[in-house]
Amino acid sequence: MTVIEVSNLQKRYGDQVAVRDVSFEVRAGEIFGIVGPNGSGKTTTVECLTGLRRPDGGTIRVLGLDPDLARAELRRSVGIQLQESQLPDRLKVWEALDLYSSFYADPADWRALMADMGLTAKRNTVFAKLSGGQKQRLSVALALVGNPRIAVLDELTTGLDPQARRDTWQLVRDVRDRGVTVVLVTHFMDEAERLCDRLAVVRAGEVVAIDTPANLIARTELPGIERPSLEDAVLALTNPPRAAA
Amino acid sequence: MNATASPDTARSGSGTRATPRRIAIRSTAKLVVTEAKLFVREPLGAFFAIVFPAALILVLGGAMPGFTEPSADVGGRLPIEVYLPITLALAIGTVALVNLLNALAADREKGVLRRLSTTPVSPVRLLGAQLVVNVSALVVGCGLALLAAWGAFRITAHPNVPGLLIAFVLGAASMVALALLVAAFTPTGRAATGLGSLVYYPMLFAAGVWTPGPLMPDAVRRVADFTPLGAASQALQDAWAGDWPRPLHLAVMVGFTVVLGGLATKLFRWS
Ligand SMILES: Nc1ncnc2c1ncn2[C@@H]1O[C@H](COP(=O)(O)OP(=O)(O)O)[C@@H](O)[C@H]1O
Ligand SMILES: [Mg+2]
Numbered sequence: 001m002t003v004i005e006v007s008n009l010q011k012r013y014g015d016q017v018a019v020r021d022v023s024f025e026v027r028a029g030e031i032f033g034i035v036g037p038n039g040s041g042k043t044t045t046v047e048c049l050t051g052l053r054r055p056d057g058g059t060i061r062v063l064g065l066d067p068d069l070a071r072a073e074l075r076r077s078v079g080i081q082l083q084e085s086q087l088p089d090r091l092k093v094w095e096a097l098d099l100y101s102s103f104y105a106d107p108a109d110w111r112a113l114m115a116d117m118g119l120t121a122k123r124n125t126v127f128a129k130l131s132g133g134q135k136q137r138l139s140v141a142l143a144l145v146g147n148p149r150i151a152v153l154d155e156l157t158t159g160l161d162p163q164a165r166r167d168t169w170q171l172v173r174d175v176r177d178r179g180v181t182v183v184l185v186t187h188f189m190d191e192a193e194r195l196c197d198r199l200a201v202v203r204a205g206e207v208v209a210i211d212t213p214a215n216l217i218a219r220t221e222l223p224g225i226e227r228p229s230l231e232d233a234v235l236a237l238t239n240p241p242r243a244a245a
Numbered sequence: 246m247n248a249t250a251s252p253d254t255a256r257s258g259s260g261t262r263a264t265p266r267r268i269a270i271r272s273t274a275k276l277v278v279t280e281a282k283l284f285v286r287e288p289l290g291a292f293f294a295i296v297f298p299a300a301l302i303l304v305l306g307g308a309m310p311g312f313t314e315p316s317a318d319v320g321g322r323l324p325i326e327v328y329l330p331i332t333l334a335l336a337i338g339t340v341a342l343v344n345l346l347n348a349l350a351a352d353r354e355k356g357v358l359r360r361l362s363t364t365p366v367s368p369v370r371l372l373g374a375q376l377v378v379n380v381s382a383l384v385v386g387c388g389l390a391l392l393a394a395w396g397a398f399r400i401t402a403h404p405n406v407p408g409l410l411i412a413f414v415l416g417a418a419s420m421v422a423l424a425l426l427v428a429a430f431t432p433t434g435r436a437a438t439g440l441g442s443l444v445y446y447p448m449l450f451a452a453g454v455w456t457p458g459p460l461m462p463d464a465v466r467r468v469a470d471f472t473p474l475g476a477a478s479q480a481l482q483d484a485w486a487g488d489w490p491r492p493l494h495l496a497v498m499v500g501f502t503v504v505l506g507g508l509a510t511k512l513f514r515w516s
Pocket of ligand 2: 042043083154155
């Protein structure tokens with residue numbers, strides 16, 4: 001079953017084109033990655049998915065609904081972890097979870113969620129005193145506290161140390177195992193390779209490939225490189241072809 | 246739910262679903278309680294909003310020579326009694342341009358408003374909760390100041406109570422509108438705080454914090470009449486002395502509320 005359909009999405013900021021032509025479909029229960037260099041339009045794309053921004057062109061259907069028209073409804077069934085979104089410095093972990101769970105008709109049990117995220121020991125810690133990884137985990141918890149059917153996670157692990165990144169990956173798998181469809185935006189290829197069932201590779205606001213990580217690697221042929229990595233494959237797709245060095 | 250929603254929408258089939266109304270009430274109450282906690286966790290801000298007006302009255306009355314004796318400078322009244330409505334105006338200015346403004350600017354800068362717009366709760370509701378909390382703090386702070394003046398110095402005044410309430414509400418409304426406008430077009434928290442204090446001190450001056458009552462030079466007063474906090478202060482002083490606020494001051498406050506509030510609504514950026 002398809003839960004998200006994007007066709008020919010376009011979005012400009014003034015005369016700056018952020019998204020030129022993006023189309024993809026996300027199936028229920030998968031972890032769908034959107035990868036590409038900084039500034040390639042990933043965040044803008046997911047912001048359009050959730051009605052935070054209005055597209056200039058193209059169509060979007062999320063759970064069969066147009067995010068522009070059914071914002072209220074989609075906010076109940078789509079949880080989003082925004083890139084660079086924080087909380088008030090002096091808000092405690094449990095207070096944030098308790099507050100955000102009160103926004104939904106059928107929320108998750110926030111105490112259980114807090115335990116799943118490994119935040120129980122920090123329940124009385126204020127946001128400003130959390131480590132980067134703990135802030136991210138709280139942010140993911142807030143995206144999940146409404147029991148969404150789709151979770152959109154934008155640059156979840158940027159700024160985390162290697163251990164925290166691996167912990168966060170496990171978290172994303174756990175989320176999927178709860179039956180939630182995950183859209184994961186990242187520019188880390190190891191992350192995309194380990195986590196994602198399928199990937200959309202974007203370059204300058206356009207999708208240049210959609211496939212499984214294994215297929216993306218398999219179809220890459222690079223002179224002089226015997227076993228290309230996903231990073232090689234994606235770089236080959238996102239960099240304009242160069243004359244052989 | 247309409248027909249296009251997929252069949253597993255009700256996958257967690259709990260029997261007693263909260264009604265939208267109950268959710269709205271519960272979440273609004275939680276927002277207000279949370280904002281109240283955050284307010285008191287900012288000790289300096291909470292002090293200046295809630296304790297400072299009363300402390301100022303106690304210090305002035307207790308330590309300034311002659312402040313509790315009738316004085317010819319203020320037409321034979323007690324200086325402390327003349328200063329009380331000015332203290333209320335000071336409290337209005339502080340809560341609007343310091344507490345409320347800083348809270349709004351921080352929420353936007355940190356992306357709290359943006360995060361809220363991804364949930365079923367609109368950031369407008371957070372703004373409402375901020376207003377409830379800040380206005381409550383203002384009312385408590387002013388109440389304590391009145392109590393301190395009455396308890397420590399046995400001030401006997403015969404204010405025009407409806408006039409006082411009207412002046413207070415309009416004064417607070419116009420200053421809140423000003424704070425919202427400053428928050429609307431300042432890009433960062435730091436810019437909001439900076440511009441806030443740039444407006445704050447002239448406002449206090451217009452309110453007569455440094456030149457109370459009859460001590461304010463006429464020329465200054467004529468300008469002050471046309472500022473929101475200056476008009477509020479004059480209206481509070483008139484009502485405190487038993488008169489009705491003058492139409493000019495009421496018109497100035499209503500005008501600022503409508504114009505600044507309208508601009509703020511148009512210009513406010515949520516992220
Ligand atoms: N609010 C905005 N106003 C103007 N330009 C923007 C805005 N947000 C993003 N952009 C621009 O749009 C392009 C795509 O940005 P973004 O979607 O954030 O990319 P990514 O998430 O892939 O890094 C970039 O060139 C960026 O500078
Ligand atoms: Mg981004």
